[in-house]
Amino acid sequence: MKSATAASTTAPRDVTSFSLGLALPLGAAFAIFFVLPLAQLFYLSLHNDTAATVWGLGQYIKFLTDPFSLSVLGATLLLGAEVTLACLVLGYPIAWLYQRSGSRVQTLIIMIVLLPLLTSVVVRTFAWIVILGRQGIINSVLQSLGLIGTPLRMIYTQGGLIAALAQVQMPLMVLPLITAIGRIDPNLSDASASLGAGSWRTFVKVMLPLSMPGIIAGCTLTYAAAITAFITQSLVGGGQMLFMPMYLYQQASTLQNWPFAAAISIIFLFAVLAIVALFSTLGRRARGYGDAR
Amino acid sequence: MASVSEAKSLVLDRITHRFASGTMAVSDINLDVKGGEIIALLGPSGCGKTTLLRIIAGFIGQSEGRVIIGNDVVDALPPNRRAVGIVFQNYALFPHLSITENVGYGLAARGVDKATRNKEAQRLLDMVQLGPFGERLPRQLSGGQQQRVALARALAIKPSILLLDEPFAALDKNLRLDMQIEVKRLQRMAGTTTLIVTHDQEEALSMADRVAVLSHGHLEQFGTPSEIYDQPQTLFVNSFVGTANKMKGVVVATDAGGAKVALEAGGEIIARAPKPVSASDKVTVCLRPEHLTFVSDDTGFGGEIGMALPLGATVVHEIKAKDGTSIKISQARTGGTPLREAGTPVRVAPLAAGLATVFPE
Secondary structure (H helix, E strand, O other): OHHHHHHHHOOOOOHHHHHHHHHHHHHHHHHHHHHHHHHHHHHHHOEOOOOOOOEOOHHHHHHHHOHHHHHHHHHHHHHHHHHHHHHHHHHHHHHHHHHOOOHHHHHHHHHHHHHHHHOOHHHHHHHHHHHHOOOOHHHHHHHHOOOOOOOOOOOOOHHHHHHHHHHHHHHHHHHHHHHHHHOOOHHHHHHHHHOOOOHHHHHHHHHHHHOHHHHHHHHHHHHHHHHOOHHHHHHHHOOOOOOHHHHHHHHHHHOOOHHHHHHHHHHHHHHHHHHHHHHHHHHHHOOOOOOOO | OOOHHHOOOEEEEEEEEEOOOOOEEEEEEEEEEOOOOEEEEEOOOOOOHHHHHHHHHOOOOOOEEEEEEOOEEOOOOOHHHOOEEEEOOOOOOOOOOOHHHHHHHHHHHOOOOHHHHHHHHHHHHHHOOOHHHOOOOHHHOOHHHHHHHHHHHHHHOOOOEEEEEOOOOOOOHHHHHHHHHHHHHHHHHHOOEEEEEEOOHHHHHHHOOEEEEEEOOEEEEEEOHHHHHHOOOOHHHHHHOOOOEEEEEEEEEEEOOEEEEEEOOOOEEEEEOOOOOOOOOEEEEEEOHHHEEEEOOOOOEEEEEEEEEEEOOEEEEEEEEOOOOEEEEEEEOOOOOOOOOOOOEEEEEEOOOOOEEEEEO
């Protein structure tokens, strides 16, 4: 509709080629700095030896038949799922609260949610080490209260890592949810109540399906961010837990096995794409998708 | 389906509501609605009519007073246990559910099994003449069809009270009349006690058995459409419902229920007095344009023609009275109705004594 009115007011000019021209700088940068290296990576991965002289699918076969490599992939995808779930369960009530608050509280909620994004990833990660460590804040408080004898082990555990990642990735979940919930007509929950539904039924049958676009968007963003969070995974997870980004880094940087690192990258890329595709398929199948007005 | 005889009554007993900010939304509202009646809550925006509707539905807990449905005081019941059906102004259909699922929603909440509720939904959709549309989504229907779905959905729970919030405001004029007739037909069939919130006086007068006129949170008058139109009890009702010429004057004599008023525009007029007035009171006299006529004797008051407006079936003349007041007079158009020229001196008087109404200032 907009283009129609624009076309009628401006001189006869091909609007299509005009907007393509505007996209050219970014497109070129994308091609040179992303598509090209990716193609190179793919090319590299198709070699059987570290010097990349012999063609073959050896690196892929090596990865897909190696139980250790597969367990690293599995652990990474699982970590992403757990962080995403934690963000969704903790983030939904925040988004819900936001839509039911006055403008002052709304500003406060946005500030708190965005704060992790505004601090450096290294500082934020060390803060979690201070909180979760053996002599950390939680342990010293619990010990001084006499609730525990020996310090709990929280740092370098899956749980600690999930907490740290969930905090960082919370805005990626909460912001799409706020938008989606805000689009739901407030009369719908009143209508549901007047038809005899209790608040739980109203939530499950009306609010949840209609906030599905936000849930899908939030989950996709959170998931992608969580499984690729190299620094947090390494520092809070410690040496005992190995995830794909670190595995990749070791192969490339320490062992200088570039073709294998390239194969890992490509496999990881497709694993993530598969999960993202799954999310969007689920979203399209959920009937509230794209329909929340 | 409930017949008219078992329809529940609705009593609003001294309902007062103040918002958290301290603003008075409605004040001391008493309404006694008989089972099966259609009542219109009529008033301009901000008069408290929507607040009153939300109080009856249970979305707002009133500050004072009681809501009684049938024989039960329902103040302690949340909205989902009041069995009050609502048709929202924007219909508020669930966009992700099919029409059948929308209509069956209330039955599902009551634990009715799927086969039974689909059958009931179909029966209601047939009733609102949307039988073949059950599989569609709300956005695939037109505004008028969506409204009928909203009505079917509200009726599906066999509500004790049906509330319609500005139900026809979003429809265009032709469709509005069709839907008003349709809603009235369905209400008669279901026999459900019904409250319509509206700011449209024609809608209120044509649809309701009785009309409650609200202004600034107060109940101005509660009566049949004829009473509201013909015997307005307050100046607000007289000028809000229908059109009224307002003229200032002083009471010269009174008798039972009436007064003789000397108009500032000159001349004397005999007017009905719903509120007591006494001699030498300053008053406002209301005269409806259709109750005035041109006279050739010396009754009524004088002025000169300002403008003639031929409005199809009626002709309206605007008259400048002696004191500068602008008066409108409306006549049914017949073949011989002349359009009078601007500046022509005329005399105007009520068609009959008692058609004017006088209110104290």
